[in-house]
Amino acid sequence: xxxxxxxxQKRMHPHKFTxxxxxASILMMFAGLTxxxxxxxxxTGWRNIVMPDFFWFSTATILASSLxxxxxxxxxxxxxxxxxxxxxxxxxxxxxxxxxxxxxxxxSLWDQNIKFNGSAGAGQFLYVIFGxxxxxxxxxxxALLVIFLKAFFGKIKLYSSVPVExxxxxxHFVDILWVxxxxxxxxxx
Amino acid sequence: xxxxxxxxxxxxxxxAAHDEHHHGHHEQSFITKYVFSQDHKTIGKQFLVTGIIWxxxxxxxxxxxxxxxxxxxxxxxxxxTFFGHWAKGGQIQPEFYYALITMHGTVLVFFVLxxxxxxxxxxxxxxxxxxxxxxxxxxxxxxxxxxxxxxxxVMISSLFISTGPAAGGWTVYPPxxxxxxxxxxxxxxxxxxxVAMALFVVSSLLGGLNYISTILNMRTKxxxxxxxxxxxxxxxxxxxxxxLSFPVLLSGLILLLFDRNLGTSxxxxxxVVNGQTLPNEGGSAILFxxxxxxxxxxxxxxxxxxxxxxxxxxxxxxxxxxxxxxxxMLGSLFAICILAFLVWAHHMFVTGLNPFLGSVFVLLTLLIxxxxxxxxxxxxxxxxxxxxxxxPSTLFAIGFVSLxxxxxxxxxxxxNSTIDIHLHDTMFVVAHFHIVMGVASMFGMFAGxxxxxxxxxxxxxNTTLGYIHFWVTLVGAYLIFWPMxxxxxxxxxxxxxxxxxxxxxxxxxxxxKMITVVSIIVFAVQLLFIFNFFYxxxxxxxxxxTNPWGANTLEWTTPVNPGHGxxxxxxxxxxxxxxxxxxxxxxxxxxxEPIGANESKx
Numbered sequence: 001x002x003x004x005x006x007x008x009q010k011r012m013h014p015h016k017f018t019x020x021x022x023x024a025s026i027l028m029m030f031a032g033l034t035x036x037x038x039x040x041x042x043x044t045g046w047r048n049i050v051m052p053d054f055f056w057f058s059t060a061t062i063l064a065s066s067l068x069x070x071x072x073x074x075x076x077x078x079x080x081x082x083x084x085x086x087x088x089x090x091x092x093x094x095x096x097x098x099x100x101x102x103x104x105x106x107x108s109l110w111d112q113n114i115k116f117n118g119s120a121g122a123g124q125f126l127y128v129i130f131g132x133x134x135x136x137x138x139x140x141x142x143a144l145l146v147i148f149l150k151a152f153f154g155k156i157k158l159y160s161s162v163p164v165e166x167x168x169x170x171x172h173f174v175d176i177l178w179v180x181x182x183x184x185x186x187x188x189x
Numbered sequence: 190x191x192x193x194x195x196x197x198x199x200x201x202x203x204x205a206a207h208d209e210h211h212h213g214h215h216e217q218s219f220i221t222k223y224v225f226s227q228d229h230k231t232i233g234k235q236f237l238v239t240g241i242i243w244x245x246x247x248x249x250x251x252x253x254x255x256x257x258x259x260x261x262x263x264x265x266x267x268x269x270t271f272f273g274h275w276a277k278g279g280q281i282q283p284e285f286y287y288a289l290i291t292m293h294g295t296v297l298v299f300f301v302l303x304x305x306x307x308x309x310x311x312x313x314x315x316x317x318x319x320x321x322x323x324x325x326x327x328x329x330x331x332x333x334x335x336x337x338x339x340x341x342x343v344m345i346s347s348l349f350i351s352t353g354p355a356a357g358g359w360t361v362y363p364p365x366x367x368x369x370x371x372x373x374x375x376x377x378x379x380x381x382x383x384v385a386m387a388l389f390v391v392s393s394l395l396g397g398l399n400y401i402s403t404i405l406n407m408r409t410k411x412x413x414x415x416x417x418x419x420x421x422x423x424x425x426x427x428x429x430x431x432x433l434s435f436p437v438l439l440s441g442l443i444l445l446l447f448d449r450n451l452g453t454s455x456x457x458x459x460x461v462v463n464g465q466t467l468p469n470e471g472g473s474a475i476l477f478x479x480x481x482x483x484x485x486x487x488x489x490x491x492x493x494x495x496x497x498x499x500x501x502x503x504x505x506x507x508x509x510x511x512x513x514x515x516x517x518m519l520g521s522l523f524a525i526c527i528l529a530f531l532v533w534a535h536h537m538f539v540t541g542l543n544p545f546l547g548s549v550f551v552l553l554t555l556l557i558x559x560x561x562x563x564x565x566x567x568x569x570x571x572x573x574x575x576x577x578x579x580x581p582s583t584l585f586a587i588g589f590v591s592l593x594x595x596x597x598x599x600x601x602x603x604x605n606s607t608i609d610i611h612l613h614d615t616m617f618v619v620a621h622f623h624i625v626m627g628v629a630s631m632f633g634m635f636a637g638x639x640x641x642x643x644x645x646x647x648x649x650x651n652t653t654l655g656y657i658h659f660w661v662t663l664v665g666a667y668l669i670f671w672p673m674x675x676x677x678x679x680x681x682x683x684x685x686x687x688x689x690x691x692x693x694x695x696x697x698x699x700x701x702k703m704i705t706v707v708s709i710i711v712f713a714v715q716l717l718f719i720f721n722f723f724y725x726x727x728x729x730x731x732x733x734x735t736n737p738w739g740a741n742t743l744e745w746t747t748p749v750n751p752g753h754g755x756x757x758x759x760x761x762x763x764x765x766x767x768x769x770x771x772x773x774x775x776x777x778x779x780x781x782e783p784i785g786a787n788e789s790k791x
Contacts, residue, residue, distance in 0.1 A: 017401075022394070024433065025397075028436040029437065029440050032436065032437035033443075036455070040472075043473055102579065116451040146583055
């Protein structure tokens with residue numbers, strides 16, 4: 001116990017810890033939705049869907065953005081600020097691209113006559129689950145925009161890497177979550 | 190936006206000096222000090238006052254529908270004066286009745302006993318008792334209150350629309366809640382209910398995240414986890430329950446919103462309204478119940494655990510004895526927290542649940558009796574041969590134990606799926622959950638308010654009014670809810686507007702009258718408490734010493750009216766657990782006192 005107390009300074013930064021708890025919380029929401037999906041897929045009137053190609057493009061985009069985010073974080077730590085600025089900007093652009101691609105994915109499903117009305121199938125769940133995921137990405141994009149603007153126009157020099165690390169962790173989380181959800185839909189939907 | 194206040198030893202003095210400096214130059218405006226405050230103590234008070242306002246609203250609703258239940262068919266012209274067509278001819282109309290019970294449940298469960306109880310005491314006590322200057326993120330903490338405030342505004346506004354608020358019960362089961370045509374309350378009121386609850390979930394998540402990371406990351410030097418007061422442990426498990434179960438409710442509600450407004454059929458199947466078959470197919474209403482009760486059951490522990498924690502602390506302080514079985518208390522809190530996630534289907538025994546699955550849930554449900562019994566045993570042994578100070582806070586804490594036993598025992602009846610076939614949806618259920626969860630948690634909250642009022646406002650609550658408040662409420666609670674067990678055993682259903690037409694239930698007519706009269710008296714006494722509360726904020730007897738109850742925990746090492754940052758100088762270091770009462774001939778030894786050379790081991 002004494003050893004633990006002396007390590008007080010080595011504890012995780014509270015904001016980072018808060019993020020991990022928030023991630024657990026977000027996972028519970030998606031766990032609720034995917035369980036509902038499994039329960040419902042055994043009931044009458046269930047319709048499966050063919051995954052539109054757009055979702056493959058968006059997967060590539062968000063994976064690339066995770067990479068640029070990680071590079072941005074490394075540049076920040078090395079105080080290579082110019083490199084950091086354009087990498088964070090690139091991540092932001094990739095994030096926006098992801099959301100646009102998701103929108104096209106939804107649209108192409110909608111054009112295949114998979115709408116809200118009538119009996120629910122994998123399509124309706126896809127709109128809800130991918131839609132909520134996209135909302136979480138939008139949250140991340142807004143956070144990126146804020147640190148991007150701060151990096152360009154901020155008057156105060158920031159040396160703490162905590163905000164960037166928090167943003168990076170969250171960004172990787174929505175990336176991994178997306179891959180898991182996609183695999184879930186491909187395997188069960 | 191102020192940043193996190195770091196507590197690394199060494200930097201503390203600098204931080205404190207900086208704080209002083211800061212305060213010296215900028216007088217905080219009224220807005221930043223009392224309205225958009227980031228001080229955890231102010232936020233706690235905001236939660237408390239908002240919770241009190243909600244409690245009056247929710248309590249008044251119960252008085253109104255008790256009038257209908259106690260005096261069916263009788264006219265109360267004053268009701269028409271206030272509620273117009275909702276109480277035509279002075280009689281509560283069926284739609285109004287269902288709106289009242291729905292809002293009573295929603296308001297008391299979520300807005301009073303979740304936000305008002307853990308919102309208040311988690312905010313007030315966590316930084317003070319773990320030794321932190323504020324929460325991990327004071328800004329998110331402020332957001333948490335304002336999301337709750339917005340949820341409150343939306344929920345309140347639903348009371349004033351022409352079709353009335355949600356009226357499908359606080360559990361908002363579809364299809365009733367999913368179809369606009371199902372009832373008046375399923376129209377706009379239901380949408381507002383969902384929006385308000387979504388805001389509420391956000392509020393409670395923001396709060397919960399903060400509570401967890403503050404407890405785990407911001408404890409002062411020497412405050413190991415096993416030196417934490419039990420209040421903090423209880424609030425910790427409460428936050429864990431909330432953070433993991435509220436999101437599931439949110440997913441359930443999002444799907445409900447889609448069903449209501451976009452025509453999906455997540456919950457709807459084969460429904461005929463006014464002779465017209467709806468196109469929905471393949472939906473499952475049971476699915477909603479699973480999603481709802483996955484939150485709904487942990488929710489009752491979200492309500493109960495903070496009360497348990499505060500009662501443990503208050504009983505120990507006021508019997509001048511260490512808490513009996515600290516580790517057992519902690520273990521049972523942990524066990525309750527785990528079991529809370531594994532018993533949700535006991536709310537669904539009669540929905541056609543597979544009986545085999547039901548028996549698993551029976552076993553898990555009855556297992557909760559074990560940690561509960563451990564806790565009760567430990568509370569009683571803490572009191573045993575203690576040097577008890579019968580303050581209002583102590584009385585409310587003892588009252589909590591009494592109610593928890595009474596209500597817990599009837600849970601054993603309801604937890605059996607076979608007996609539940611007879612008892613489900615009867616007044617027995619109403620009696621059970623009101624005693625064990627509703628009134629018991631209220632008692633825990635009152636105990637907490639009486640005990641920590643001096644810390645919140647630097648003044649005492651009036652003790653005489655406190656005694657009146659306690660005795661009337663305790664006797665009243667038993668008079669109201671005890672007879673309901675008999676009604677329920679006789680098969681009297683809950684939720685019915687008028688039971689007098691059945692001969693088998695009309696025999697309870699006089700009993701129902703008595704319950705109604707008592708509930709009006711109890712409601713009046715709560716108003717007395719609220720008078721005491723607000724009067725004492727301004728005119729109460731002043732607290733003169735920093736540690737009026739002779740307690741060991743850290744909040745009593747702060748000044749009588751602590752500023753933002755809590756401690757003037759460095760945050761004190763902790764050397765012992767929180768329960769060294771009556772040790773080595775000393776009445777109490779604060780946590781900040783180093784272990785003496787000749788001190789006996791506890």
